[in-house]
Amino acid sequence: xxxxxxxxxxxxxxxxxxxxxxxxxxxxxxxxxxxxxxxxxxxxxxxxxxxxxxxxxxxxxxxxxxxxxxxxxxxxxxxxxxxxxxxxxxxxxxxxxxxxxxxxxxxxxxxxxxxxxxxxxxxxxxxxxxxxxxxxxxxxxxxxxxxxxxxxxxxxxxxxxxxxxxxxxxxxxxxxxxxxxxxxxxxxxxxxxxxxxxxxxxxxxxxxxxxxxxxxxxxxxxxxxxxxxxxxxxxxxxxxxxxxxxxxxxxxxxxxxxxxxxxxxxxxxxxxxxxxxxxxxxxxxxxxxxxxxxxxxxxxxxxxxxxxxxxxxxxxxxxxx
Amino acid sequence: xxxxxxxxxxxxxxxxxxxxxxxxxxxxxxxxxxxxxxxxxxxxxxxxxxxxxxxxxxxxxxxxxxxxxxxxxxxxxxxxxxxxxxxxxxxxxxxxxxxxxxxxxxxxxxxxxxxxxxxxxxxxxxxxxxxxxxxxxxxxxxxxxxxxxxxxxxxxxxxxxxxxxxxxxxxxxxxxxxxxxxxxxxxxxxxxxxxxxxxxxxxxxxxxxxxxxxxxxxxxxxxxxxxxxxxxxxxxxxxxxxxxxxxxxxxxxxxxxxxxxxxxxxxxxxxxxxxxxxxxxxxxxxxxxxxxxxxxxxxxxxxxxxxxxxxxxxxxxxxxx
Numbered sequence: 001x002x003x004x005x006x007x008x009x010x011x012x013x014x015x016x017x018x019x020x021x022x023x024x025x026x027x028x029x030x031x032x033x034x035x036x037x038x039x040x041x042x043x044x045x046x047x048x049x050x051x052x053x054x055x056x057x058x059x060x061x062x063x064x065x066x067x068x069x070x071x072x073x074x075x076x077x078x079x080x081x082x083x084x085x086x087x088x089x090x091x092x093x094x095x096x097x098x099x100x101x102x103x104x105x106x107x108x109x110x111x112x113x114x115x116x117x118x119x120x121x122x123x124x125x126x127x128x129x130x131x132x133x134x135x136x137x138x139x140x141x142x143x144x145x146x147x148x149x150x151x152x153x154x155x156x157x158x159x160x161x162x163x164x165x166x167x168x169x170x171x172x173x174x175x176x177x178x179x180x181x182x183x184x185x186x187x188x189x190x191x192x193x194x195x196x197x198x199x200x201x202x203x204x205x206x207x208x209x210x211x212x213x214x215x216x217x218x219x220x221x222x223x224x225x226x227x228x229x230x231x232x233x234x235x236x237x238x239x240x241x242x243x244x245x246x247x248x249x250x251x252x253x254x255x256x257x258x259x260x261x262x263x264x265x266x267x268x269x270x271x272x273x274x275x276x277x278x279x280x281x282x283x284x285x286x287x288x289x290x291x292x293x294x295x296x297x298x299x300x301x302x303x304x305x306x307x308x309x310x311x312x313x314x315x316x317x318x319x320x321x
Numbered sequence: 322x323x324x325x326x327x328x329x330x331x332x333x334x335x336x337x338x339x340x341x342x343x344x345x346x347x348x349x350x351x352x353x354x355x356x357x358x359x360x361x362x363x364x365x366x367x368x369x370x371x372x373x374x375x376x377x378x379x380x381x382x383x384x385x386x387x388x389x390x391x392x393x394x395x396x397x398x399x400x401x402x403x404x405x406x407x408x409x410x411x412x413x414x415x416x417x418x419x420x421x422x423x424x425x426x427x428x429x430x431x432x433x434x435x436x437x438x439x440x441x442x443x444x445x446x447x448x449x450x451x452x453x454x455x456x457x458x459x460x461x462x463x464x465x466x467x468x469x470x471x472x473x474x475x476x477x478x479x480x481x482x483x484x485x486x487x488x489x490x491x492x493x494x495x496x497x498x499x500x501x502x503x504x505x506x507x508x509x510x511x512x513x514x515x516x517x518x519x520x521x522x523x524x525x526x527x528x529x530x531x532x533x534x535x536x537x538x539x540x541x542x543x544x545x546x547x548x549x550x551x552x553x554x555x556x557x558x559x560x561x562x563x564x565x566x567x568x569x570x571x572x573x574x575x576x577x578x579x580x581x582x583x584x585x586x587x588x589x590x591x592x593x594x595x596x597x598x599x600x601x602x603x604x605x606x607x608x609x610x611x612x613x614x615x616x617x618x619x620x621x622x623x624x625x626x627x628x629x630x631x632x633x634x635x636x637x638x639x640x641x642x
Contacts, residue, residue, distance in 0.1 A: 034371065038555070039477050040409040040539060041375035041469075046367040050355065053451065054362035055418040055466055059458045096598040097376040099464045102360065137380045143420045143464030145376055148362075156360050218361060234359070 008111065008136075009104035014303035015135055016108065020115050025120035030095055041131035044095055054085035060140040064106035067309040068182045072108040073197040075117025077272075078142045081221060083125055084201040084280055086148035090155040090210025093127040093148040093203075101137035111153075115144075121250015124201050138243070152210050155232035160216035160279035166239055169276045169285045170202035171195060172224060172246075173263075176270025177255045179218045184259060189251040201274035212287045216319035217278040223271045225305050225312060226293075230298045231279065232303040241268070241294040265314045268307065323346075329432065330425035333521035337429065339453055341421075341436045344359025348440035349595075352451015353581070363451035365416055368488045368518040369470040375406035375507035381461040389503045392431040394518040396438025398593075399463045399499055402542060404446055405522040405595035409540035411476040413619040414448040414524075422458035433546035435463075446524050473531050478555035481505075481537035483601035487560055490597045491523035492516060492532070493545060493567075500578045505580060526610055530599045533608045543641040544592045546626050546633060553599065553624040561627045562615040586635045589628065612640025 004056045008016055021037045029036065035043035037315070058081075060066060064074045079096065086093040092303075098118060102111060119129050145151055160166075177189075178196030202217065209217055215234055228239045248256075248263045256263030279296055280286045306312070329337055343360045350357065356364035365595075369556040379385060379402075385395050400417065419439060421598055423432060432455075437610050450469070481487075499517030508514060522540065530538055541548045548562045569577075571582050575586030600617055601607045625634070 004569070007563075034476065035373075035477060039479075040406045041373040041412070041467075043410070043471075043475050044372050045376060046371055048576060050364060050366050051354075051372060051468070052362040052364050053418060053466075053468065055452055056454050056563075057420040057456045057458075057464060059421050059422055059462075062457055085361045089364070091362070095374070097374060097466055099376050099378040101378050101380055103469050133377050135378045135380055136383055137378075137462065138460065139458070141380075141422060141458065141464075143376070143378060143380075143462075145374075145418055145464075145466035146362075147372070147374065150364075154362075154364050156356060158360075177356050193495075204517075208333065221608055254368070283447055 005236065006108040007105045008108060010101055011108050013134055016111060019112060020132065023112060023115045024119050024129040027116065028123035029127040030124045030130055031126065033130055037131050044130065049068060049292060051147050052086055052089050052091045052150060052154060053145065053147050053225065055145040056082050056083060058142040067108065069197045072117035075114040076121040076276045078116045078144055079121035080199045080201055081274055082144045083127065083203060084219040086286040087201060087203045087206030088217050088276055089150060089151040090152065090206050090217065091148040092207060093125055093146050095130045095147045096122055097145045098129060098132040099143035100132065100134045101141040103138060104136055106230045109218055110145065120294050140252055150210065151207060155210050155214045155217040155278065157216055157218050157231050160231055160235035160237050160296045162237055162278040162296055162298040164215055164281055164296035165283050165286060165292050166277065166279055166296060169205040169290045169291040170222060171200065172275040173252055173267035173270040173273065175199055175272040176266040177252045179254060182262060189254060192251050192255060195273065199272060200272050202276055208287050209276065212280065213285050214278040214280055217276060220273060220275045220277055221271045222275065223269045225268050227277055230285035231277065232305055234301060236299060238297040238299050238304050238306065239294055240297055240309055243308055245291060245293040249255045268312065269314060322452055325394060325430055327429040328426045329423055329429060332429050334534065336575050337432060340433060342523055342570050343442050344433060344436045348437065351442035351451055352447065352454065353415065354451055358452050360539055365451065371470065372468050373407055373410050373412045373471060373475060375403060375465065376466040376628065377403050379463040380451040384605050388589045390464050390518040392434035393438035396435040397442040399444035399465055400439045401520045401522055401593055402595055403465045403467040404448065406468055406542040408522060408524045408527030408537050409481040409597060410471060411527050411538065412469040412471040413528060414446055416451045416468045417443055417448060417572065418449060418466045419453040420464035421455045422462040423459055425458060427461065450514055471531065472528060475537040476531050476535045478539050479538055481552055481556035481558050481617045483558055483617055483619040485600040485602055485617035486607060486612045486613050487598065487600050488611040488618060490526040490611045492521065492594045493541060493596040494573055494588035494591040494594065496520055496593040497587040498573045502576060503578060510575060513572050513576060516594065520593060520595050526597050529608050530597065533601065534606050538597060541596045541598050542592045542624040543595065544590045546589050547600065548598055549626045551582060552598065557620060557624060558625065559618040559625050559627065560615055561618055561630055564629055566612060566614040589612065592633060615629050
């Protein structure tokens with residue numbers, strides 16, 4: 001049997017753990033790791049007096065399809081969506097744990113490629129994988145927890161105030177465009193498909209926003225309007241988004257035309273690019289690399305998100321169940 | 322529609338998150354939680370200059386069956402197996418995150434009872450739930466990450482030396498007996514079934530062992546001999562277990578007789594009670610509450626685990642895939 005035919009059942013739990021640990025150690029051992037993978041728990045040195053922690057699940061068939069993305073891309077994406085949560089607090093991710101549940105007939109190569117993509121994405125921001133668990137399941141399910149630290153006070157969702165401006169960093173709507181293309185059986189525009197497969201969250205802009213005095217921040221994962229709504233609800237404000245602020249990129253225009261959809265709906269409803277959305281006290285405090293896309297308003301009839309001053313009747317994002 | 326008929330699909334993702342957060346806040350908010358559930362990440366104050374972190378997955382049909390245990394029990398067990406990992410380092414668990422993937426037709430009551438059991442088990446050791454994620458999946462899948470701290474140096478798997486004694490704290494084999502009973506369609510002896518449904522790891526004995534100078538420690542989750550093997554491999558030693566050290570409890574004798582099995586196999590092969598297994602420099606340093614059950618030997622032909630000085634040919638534990 002060639003290596004490429006090997007399944008998890010052939011390799012076994014402990015064989016898999018050993019290979020995963022090797023990859024992780026080679027790619028991204030992480031800083032301040034006193035005890036790494038392999039014991040009952042990892043031991044991590046905390047220098048800032050605090051940790052920020054976040055956790056996420058990805059389920060095959062819902063968050064990814066094995067036929068739509070290479071294992072390595074799924075690994076990148078699984079790490080990215082968690083790393084972005086720490087960035088959205090204004091923090092720097094340091095350590096990740098990863099739980100992998102997978103069918104016994106999953107090719108070992110898939111699990112290893114996934115791990116490599118995951119560890120490489122983590123390494124791109126200086127974070128390392130410090131522990132995990134593997135178990136059998138009918139579908140590939142990935143559970144990630146990420147730990148990090150903030151240099152200044154973390155930026156919560158709840159600090160936006162009327163008069164603040166709303167700004168965005170990173171690509172927005174690209175992944176949604178890629179997903180729309182894949183869902184229709186196409187593979188291009190390639191740049192959008194790649195954006196879906198391997199998001200590029202603007203990690204560094206999280207701490208930049210915190211230093212610049214952002215009053216509220218979130219990473220866009222449910223959809224721009226949905227996540228603006230999370231800030232609005234947590235802050236007790238309303239938010240108005242200005243569509244004129246968005247320059248719709250050419251590939252999104254092309255996809256809109258090809259499938260007969262308004263490309264703006266990818267921008268307003270799309271998640272999974274993990275752009276950062278933040279409120280700032282005024283336009284002058286918005287850092288370079290951010291684009292002002294709206295404003296924070298007082299609540300009139302409960303917190304709500306409007307588009308160009310009115311109700312938006314397109315899809316606003318994703319909800320589970 | 323009565324509350325008892327409500328499914329996750331009826332309640333929706335955000336409705337579920339809200340109810341789960343309410344339960345968690347009411348039962349076990351946790352100490353040193355600066356920002357709790359509901360933002361992109363939780364913010365935790367770290368007083369010891371380090372954290373220990375561990376993660377585990379539980380998958381319906383493999384780690385639990387909804388027909389074999391109440392939701393609340395599954396919650397207790399999910400928390401217990403993670404809390405025990407921190408105890409096995411000699412640490413005290415402080416914070417947990419929980420990822421819940423579940424079918425849309427899961428009764429809301431199941432998810433809430435599960436959460437309550439989970440939070441109550443955490444609260445029993447002073448730990449709190451600080452974050453999580455919910456998503457849809459075909460089968461209930463639970464991903465837990467636990468963070469804690471150690472007062473003294475953590476006790477690894479790798480420190481056992483020839484001449485050490487091996488000791489055990491907590492029930493061992495009870496859960497395996499309960500599982501054997503349930504697997505045959507019975508519901509008694511009730512005390513074993515309860516031991517399976519709701520393990521009672523000797524959490525406090527972890528820090529006690531660390532203070533007493535334990536040289537290596539693990540929590541028994543794969544099976545006593547299998548986990549002794551993990552210590553042996555990590556430490557580069559062999560371990561001999563003395564069966565005469567175990568007083569087989571009456572319910573295990575009864576089950577052995579009823580199903581024609583050697584009750585010792587529950588003790589030697591069983592996991593999921595989350596007993597603690599540790600090595601100590603000598604019998605004099607073994608704390609009260611621990612029972613000496615074997616000794617650490619030099620390696621002759623590779624690290625191995627023997628029983629009464631010889632090979633053991635029964636089942637030694639559990640492996641995935």
